[in-house]
Structure formats: C-alpha cells, structure tokens
Amino acid sequence: MPDLTSHASPSHASPPGRAASDIPASSNPTAIPLPQTEAETAQGGANQDSDPANNKGVASPGLLDSFLSPVFTPPMTPGGSLNPTGLLQQSQLSGVQHTTAPTKLLSQLPNVECIVRARIPTTNGAEMFLHLYHNDIDNKEHLAIVFGNSIRSRSLDRVRPGEGEMDRMIRGAYVGKLRPGRVSSWYDEDHAEASERGKQGDDAGHDTGSSGETKNKKLAQSPLVRIHSECYTGETAWSARCDCGEQLDEAARLMSSPHETLSETISAEDAAAFDANSPGGVIIYLRQEGRGIGLGEKLKAYNLQDLGSDTVEANLLLRHPADARSYGLATAMLVDLGLGADSNPDGIRLLTNNPDKVRAVEGPNREVVVQERVPMIPLAWRTGGKKGIKSSEVENYLKTKISKMGHMIQ
Numbered sequence: 001m002p003d004l005t006s007h008a009s010p011s012h013a014s015p016p017g018r019a020a021s022d023i024p025a026s027s028n029p030t031a032i033p034l035p036q037t038e039a040e041t042a043q044g045g046a047n048q049d050s051d052p053a054n055n056k057g058v059a060s061p062g063l064l065d066s067f068l069s070p071v072f073t074p075p076m077t078p079g080g081s082l083n084p085t086g087l088l089q090q091s092q093l094s095g096v097q098h099t100t101a102p103t104k105l106l107s108q109l110p111n112v113e114c115i116v117r118a119r120i121p122t123t124n125g126a127e128m129f130l131h132l133y134h135n136d137i138d139n140k141e142h143l144a145i146v147f148g149n150s151i152r153s154r155s156l157d158r159v160r161p162g163e164g165e166m167d168r169m170i171r172g173a174y175v176g177k178l179r180p181g182r183v184s185s186w187y188d189e190d191h192a193e194a195s196e197r198g199k200q201g202d203d204a205g206h207d208t209g210s211s212g213e214t215k216n217k218k219l220a221q222s223p224l225v226r227i228h229s230e231c232y233t234g235e236t237a238w239s240a241r242c243d244c245g246e247q248l249d250e251a252a253r254l255m256s257s258p259h260e261t262l263s264e265t266i267s268a269e270d271a272a273a274f275d276a277n278s279p280g281g282v283i284i285y286l287r288q289e290g291r292g293i294g295l296g297e298k299l300k301a302y303n304l305q306d307l308g309s310d311t312v313e314a315n316l317l318l319r320h321p322a323d324a325r326s327y328g329l330a331t332a333m334l335v336d337l338g339l340g341a342d343s344n345p346d347g348i349r350l351l352t353n354n355p356d357k358v359r360a361v362e363g364p365n366r367e368v369v370v371q372e373r374v375p376m377i378p379l380a381w382r383t384g385g386k387k388g389i390k391s392s393e394v395e396n397y398l399k400t401k402i403s404k405m406g407h408m409i410q
C-alpha cells in the first residue's frame with residue numbers, strides 16, 4: 001500500500017511544474033496554440049505570432065507531441081460555449097489561485113416542472129421523496145431528492161386540466177401517505193391531512209398539512225441543500241479518483257438525521273424538539289456529468305490525468321472549460337420547492353466547498369438566499385484516515401480543487 005496523505009492536514013501547494021504560467025512557452029514543446037478570441041479577431045488578431053511555441057498553452061508534463069495530431073477534433077462541450085483563451089489567460093494570472101472562469105449566470109431562470117414524485121424508503125431506514133423534473137433548456141431528467149415532509153413542489157401540486165384523483169396520486173401529488181384503497185389525493189384519513197391550497201388553485205404556499213397550519217411556520221433552522229452534479233464513476237462504479245459518492249452519501253446522512261451535524265451530536269430531548277420543526281433537506285441532482293463535459297470526455301480526461309495532467313489541465317487540453325456547469329436549473333427547482341427568497345426569506349444552508357456554486361445558486365436576481373455555507377470535509381481528513389477514500393488520485397483531485405478552483409476545504 002503506498003503511503004497516502006489523504007488524512008493529513010492539507011497543505012495545498014500546487015503540484016510543482018503543473019501551472020501553465022510557471023512553464024516558459026519556449027521550453028514547453030506540448031504547448032497548444034489557442035484560437036483567437038472574438039475580440040482579437042475583430043481587432044485583426046491580437047495574437048499574430050504564428051509560432052505556436054510563443055503561445056502559452058496548457059503545460060502537461062508527460063504528454064507526447066503526437067497529442068497534437070491533426071486528426072484530433074476538439075469536441076463540443078454539451079450545452080456550453082468555449083473560450084479556452086480566456087480560461088488560460090486566467091490561469092496565467094499571478095499565483096494560480098483560482099484558474100477557472102466564474103460560473104456564468106443566466107439572465108433569467110429556466111422554467112421547470114416537477115413531473116412525478118415518489119416515496120423511496122432507503123437502505124439506511126430513512127425515507128425520501130424523489131422528484132423528477134423537466135425543463136425548457138435541456139431534455140435531461142434532473143432530480144430533487146427531498147427529505148422531510150415540509151418541502152413540496154408547487155408545479156407538482158398544481159391541478160392539471162382534466163386529471164382525476166387517481167391521476168394525481170399516480171404522479172405523486174398527494175398529501176400524507178398512499179395505501180391500498182385510498183381515493184383522495186387531498187385527504188389522508190389516517191393522518192387527517194387535507195390540503196385546500198391545491199384545490200383552490202393557489203400555488204403560493206408549501207404546506208403539507210391542514211391549510212395554513214405549516215405555511216408560515218418558523219423553522220428551527222433553514223433547510224439544508226446540496227447541489228450535486230452527476231458522477232457515474234464516483235457514485236456507481238466505485239471510483240477512488242474523486243469523492244463524489246462520499247459527498248452524496250454524506251449529504252443524505254445529514255438530511256435524514258438532521259440533528260447529527262459534522263461537529264456535534266445534540267441531546268435526545270433537543271433532537272425531538274428539532275424533529276418537530278425539522279426543516280428537511282434537498283439534494284438537487286443535476287445531470288451535468290464530468291463537470292458538464294459528459295462521461296465520454298471525462299474518461300478521456302482520466303487518461304490525460306494518468307499521463308500527467310491535473311483535472312483542470314485535462315479539461316482544457318480537451319478544449320473544454322475547466323468547469324462547464326451552470327446552476328440556473330438548480331435555482332429554479334429550489335424556487336419551485338418553496339425554498340426561494342419569495343417564500344423562504346431566511347434562506348438555505350448550502351453544503352459545498354465551491355465558492356462559485358454559492359454565487360451561482362443564488363441566481364441572477366437572488367431568487368434563492370444562501371444564508372450559510374456548510375463545508376464538506378472529506379471523511380478521510382475528518383477521521384485521520386480511518387474512514388473515507390484513500391488514493392493518490394483523490395488526493396490530487398482535492399489539491400487541484402483547492403489550488404486552481406478556489407475550493408474552501410479546510
């Protein structure tokens with residue numbers, strides 16, 4: 001077993017020789033000539049030196065010249081536009097602290113609609129409601145994993161023309177619990193729960209019980225929210241290259257037993273009081289695999305990483321942005337779930353180390369308020385290496401997040 005440092009206190013110096021700005025172009029045979037920016041083209045070409053060696057490109061030790069083969073076709077980043085010149089200019093700024101472009105905010109939130117919701121009993125005993133969304137900017141099935149009973153989707157609860165009670169129950173627009181023989185989506189006999197709101201066509205509230213009872217209830221704490229991007233390798237294929245699977249598990253754990261926090265466990269009495277007012281939690285699961293470049297491109301990036309690049313360099317070498325994601329859909333889904341500033345002015349607590357995510361999730365007009373950022377410290381760092389992921393790859397992945405993407409993991 002190699003001597004791994006994932007549990008060590010992080011002192012996160014950039015890996016030597018990795019930063020593009022640190023390597024003189026003349027001594028960098030693998031520098032890739034970059035296309036002109038639109039502005040440069042308009043000016044007749046600011047970058048008129050035809051010698052590729054004089055263009056600073058992405059330095060990746062160990063890459064062969066053949067990488068520059070003319071058969072290499074730069075891919076399209078799904079749903080994104082690419083300006084590698086701009087990205088690299090940022091990476092060449094002094095200190096290489098935050099080398100990625102800030103996440104672009106859409107000027108307007110997309111429209112989202114919750115199509116169906118279903119109760120999922122989970123293997124650890126907790127229960128959650130899986131919400132599947134459609135939207136008007138892509139054809140993907142983005143998800144909201146909702147813990148607790150106080151968070152409901154407005155678009156799901158809205159009455160649809162011509163639908164009957166069975167239709168509503170089948171698509172998950174019911175209060176309380178389903179059981180054989182139940183006939184009303186609005187009234188749950190066992191729990192004496194009725195929602196008048198939906199019947200009246202009022203989509204402004206988010207109560208689950210008798211009308212008005214929970215609508216303006218002051219919650220003990222703001223709801224916990226995690227915006228998670230799909231990672232097939234880390235969540236399903238047991239990859240130790242990243243900590244995505246661990247982060248998803250940890251977010252679910254914190255939301256299903258909200259009195260367990262990262263730092264303390266509160267008394268049983270306090271826990272009961274907390275549960276009575278539990279704000280619940282939401283994991284917004286966005287289908288932006290590989291930071292938005294897709295699984296195929298991420299696998300190429302893995303091979304580049306094995307050839308010596310870090311995670312940011314590998315994306316740039318493949319002509320993708322370091323991070324091609326956006327969060328407008330997440331903001332719109334949170335608003336639909338009643339966690340927007342209009343109905344939840346106290347805001348949310350966002351589980352993340354990513355500063356871009358905090359700004360981006362708030363939306364172009366602060367449609368969502370992030371009241372507090374809750375850090376996600378890797379399990380191996382918190383337990384001195386006893387638990388969590390141990391690999392040199394995950395160590396490099398986390399180091400690059402800190403040194404090049406400005407992540408706040410301490």
Ligand SMILES: Nc1nc2c(ncn2[C@@H]2O[C@H](COP(=O)(O)OP(=O)(O)OP(=O)(O)O)[C@@H](O)[C@H]2O)c(=O)[nH]1
Pocket residue numbers: 227228229230231232241242244247288289290291292293298301302311315351352353354357376401407
């Ligand atoms: N391109 C690329 N994407 C990766 C790599 N490793 C993991 N990912 C993707 O990174 C994304 C994980 O990001 P998130 O879990 O949202 O986390 P984050 O934005 O890094 O920040 P946190 O909220 O602090 O976790 C997923 O889409 C993964 O598929 C990699 O080596 N290259």
